[in-house]
Amino acid sequence: MRKTRKAVTIQDVARVAGVSVSTVSRVLNEKADVSSETQEHVRSVIKELGYTTNLAARSMRSYKKNLVGMVMPDIAYPFAFEVMRGVNQAIAESEFDLLVYTTGDVRKSGRASHEQKYVSLLNNSITDGAIIVAPVTGEFSTDAPIVSIDPLMSNPNYPSVHATNYQGAMDAMNYLLELGHTRIGFISGRAELVSANRRLKGYRDALKKVGLPIDEELIACGDYTTDTGVICTQELLSLDNPPTAIFASNDQAAMGVFQVSQKLGLRIPEDLSVIGFDNIMESRYMKLTTVDQFIYQMGFVATQLLIKLINGEELDTQTYKMQTQLIIRESCQKFHGST
Amino acid sequence: MRKTRKAVTIQDVARVAGVSVSTVSRVLNEKADVSSETQEHVRSVIKELGYTTNLAARSMRSYKKNLVGMVMPDIAYPFAFEVMRGVNQAIAESEFDLLVYTTGDVRKSGRASHEQKYVSLLNNSITDGAIIVAPVTGEFSTDAPIVSIDPLMSNPNYPSVHATNYQGAMDAMNYLLELGHTRIGFISGRAELVSANRRLKGYRDALKKVGLPIDEELIACGDYTTDTGVICTQELLSLDNPPTAIFASNDQAAMGVFQVSQKLGLRIPEDLSVIGFDNIMESRYMKLTTVDQFIYQMGFVATQLLIKLINGEELDTQTYKMQTQLIIRESCQKFHGST
């Protein structure tokens, strides 16, 4: 069925080439102590047999693997893609290759088991270090360096990169307030994530600062997905005194607002102002005003930090804060009087 | 700096628990031959020490790894993301985890060296099998099963999944021809890829079938990127007798057409009809008429095939053809007379 030449090993190469295993290994690792004729000969045998070194065996024995690991529960959502783009870029510029590990689904394995698994991936196994996206635990028993992106809790054990979620939320709110909105709905993120909590706090504090009351009815409980964004929007808009603007915790939730609005015949921004958070690819096309948290750069910077750590360099700071920026497009409008 | 508990091994666990290494291994792999008290005790020690099994060592010794590998030169472009989404979904539904391998850049390592590397990844190393996206070689010396997506050449050695590129190109062309266009520009893909050649052949044959001459000037040499798409468009539009419609080999190239048109003040579709290929995420927002090749499904199906192979099942067919479909949006218009 397949053309399989069962597992060619370094021994096979040595036998066929008529040299020792050590010599083959030396050729493979480009050590100095081999005559050029032997080198050439061994190389030709390697090519002939189609030999490739077994990564598992190699990484068990030697220490430098030139591989960076990356762990994410799910790679099929915009945030993940943006992070990966940034990581990819930094990797392309480096001597390292990248290994992305995923279970495909957050719910697939329990949290503990999942964390367990990915620590295995690192724990002086395959990679020289790893980037972990949105980890839920703070403790890793590993020798290899770790950098986290948008971690659950700020953790002193290893460096992390995250956006200024609080400030970003404040900026978004101030913008809406300046436009004259006073009833502003909020769609929250997953409650267990710090990013979500920081944004919620920004929402609350911005209102407090201008002396507006906080109506708990206006805070809908989301989870960063479009589906839940839809539900939250329906809740908010069916209130007796519905909001004139909605601040969604992320752009995917904001897409839910768009969907519901369209169904209800509400125009954005004429009838409803919407602001998001993240600035994912799609937001540009939807002309969504949002808070850019430079996800791409977060991935890029995290990778650079990790590579520094792997190379034994010291870091200036343990937490790298990525400044957010309000991107004004066309989904918000001045609020004129009621209705 | 980091809290490192240096490399806890199975030996450490055994010593602390007061049992043999074998017993710990049995507990880890949930074998039957262990009393429940011992099991519990060992498990508690494992937890206490924060032990996790070394993947490299394990996969060197045992055969089932529950890991699917995926190899792509670059993960930061829309096609790759769509494939990954499909793969991710299939993985989420399976018992397997996913390991995506990339160098971050096609040009980073020479082709041979790159192929070398990723065969290593499989070659009875870490994974049970692998999905290879757009491989350039047809020969892999490996024991583990392989499925390729959009391969360079149709290869009998292992199954592959690819779209009906020829038919899709024909459909696109027929649509433009029916709209009355006779001078249709073409932006080709990377010449070494079959997909690109099949689309070009579709372009040529469609013209031939209706008896239109093939003007080689109208065929611009692209490489599936937006940047080159821009250059090609400029070439095409600066011809003495410019095309009234452009068929771009993929959507990213089509985005180049959009960019140039906007700069030149040309309206799409009023002044220029554009059709693409791929139907990536962005195309929807650009209202680009295009040929959907169901990239997501390609990833999904490829993964399912691979898992079947890993489980020792036989496949019905070696090449799985994904039917394309013309998606009509708003980037094409009837052609009325000249200029």
Added chain:
DNA sequence: AACGATACCGGCAACGTTACCGATATTTTA
């Protein structure tokens, strides 16, 4: 001519894990 320096190469051990076999204690069977 005798010595040390050098170039090149082979042998052995080790990495951490699992498969296999065999050993002991306990229970079941005839």
Added chain:
DNA sequence: TAAAATATCGGTAACGTTGCCGGTATCGTT
């Protein structure tokens, strides 16, 4: 009650690779 079956565990040998040590030739030096 003796033999056999079973449950539970330990010891040892691999898996394929690289690091280290040491062993030959060959060469240069005096």
